[in-house]
Amino acid sequence: MKALSTVIELQRQLRKMNLAPVGFVPTMGALHEGHLSLAKRAIQQCPVVVISIFVNPTQFNDKNDLKNYPRTPDSDLELLKSVLREADLVFIPGIKEIYPEEDKREFHFGNLDNVMEALQRPGHFNGVAQVVSRLFEIVKPDIAFFGLKDFQQLAVIKALVKQTGNKVKIIGGSIIRESDGLAMSSRNRLLDPEIKNHAAIIYKTLSAAARMIKNYDIPEIKSFVRDSISMVPGFSIEYFEIVDDIELIPLSTKEEMKKDRQYFGCIAVSAEKIRLIDNIEIGLV
Ligand code: PAF
Numbered sequence: 369m370k371a372l373s374t375v376i377e378l379q380r381q382l383r384k385m386n387l388a389p390v391g392f393v394p395t396m397g398a399l400h401e402g403h404l405s406l407a408k409r410a411i412q413q414c415p416v417v418v419i420s421i422f423v424n425p426t427q428f429n430d431k432n433d434l435k436n437y438p439r440t441p442d443s444d445l446e447l448l449k450s451v452l453r454e455a456d457l458v459f460i461p462g463i464k465e466i467y468p469e470e471d472k473r474e475f476h477f478g479n480l481d482n483v484m485e486a487l488q489r490p491g492h493f494n495g496v497a498q499v500v501s502r503l504f505e506i507v508k509p510d511i512a513f514f515g516l517k518d519f520q521q522l523a524v525i526k527a528l529v530k531q532t533g534n535k536v537k538i539i540g541g542s543i544i545r546e547s548d549g550l551a552m553s554s555r556n557r558l559l560d561p562e563i564k565n566h567a568a569i570i571y572k573t574l575s576a577a578a579r580m581i582k583n584y585d586i587p588e589i590k591s592f593v594r595d596s597i598s599m600v601p602g603f604s605i606e607y608f609e610i611v612d613d614i615e616l617i618p619l620s621t622k623e624e625m626k627k628d629r630q631y632f633g634c635i636a637v638s639a640e641k642i643r644l645i646d647n648i649e650i651g652l653v
Pocket residue numbers: 394395396422424427496499500518521
């Protein structure tokens with residue numbers, strides 16, 4: 369693999385190799401098994417894979433969150449060396465490569481802007497859309513891979529691609545979990561060990577919620593999830609919604625479930641001020 373930091377070098381290298389399809393895994397670094405599983409999937413499908421590492425300031429609505437976001441450049445490169453091939457590229461741009469000028473573009477995603485993460489983190493998805501559209505412009509991937517843990521982000525990116533008429537194929541990679549069920553996330557490094565042990569409750573609760581759908585309706589499931597999470601000292605729930613996979617419209621009753629949609633229970637928990645998100649498919653059968 370080669371690590372490159374400028375757009376010119378990256379594009380020159382891609383032109384020189386002239387391989388297709390080009391696979392792309394955008395990341396903000398602090399890499400873990402979840403990112404590696406996306407990289408491995410990309411490798412299976414593409415003769416060249418670009419992994420970007422860029423902590424995008426425009427998607428942080430909280431300055432402290434941006435400041436504290438984990439940055440582990442050396443171990444990121446070590447991890448990538450263990451999975452990438454000779455032809456693959458790691459793109460680690462500075463801010464001016466991504467934003468030569470301030471990005472003032474505004475994106476609109478209908479209901480996706482009005483639920484869950486969008487309400488908790490105003491402006492977040494606009495920043496994600498800015499950076500992802502810019503990275504797509506630079507890398508020009510044929511296939512791009514995103515983790516399913518960021519369920520709403522995946523829906524936003526699919527909507528972005530549709531709006532911009534980009535031909536890139538978007539693939540969602542399954543959530544990779546620790547042995548106790550906690551969804552892998554760069555933010556897990558910020559948890560102190562005791563809190564991290566307690567955080568297994570999130571997936572346990574989601575799994576129970578997925579089983580409850582057979583015998584209970586949405587309000588009962590939502591109140592079970594709230595009670596279960598709030599029992600843990602230091603944990604509070606930001607939201608739990610059961611939504612469809614396209615428009616992310618929150619269900620208020622099971623009768624609203626449509627046969628041609630999939631449904632996911634999506635949760636955000638504040639664990640001693642660290643935000644953890646997760647989701648699980650919730651199906652009637
Ligand atoms: O999921 C992430 O790590 C980021 O939101 C992304 C897609 C790399 C954009 O900065």
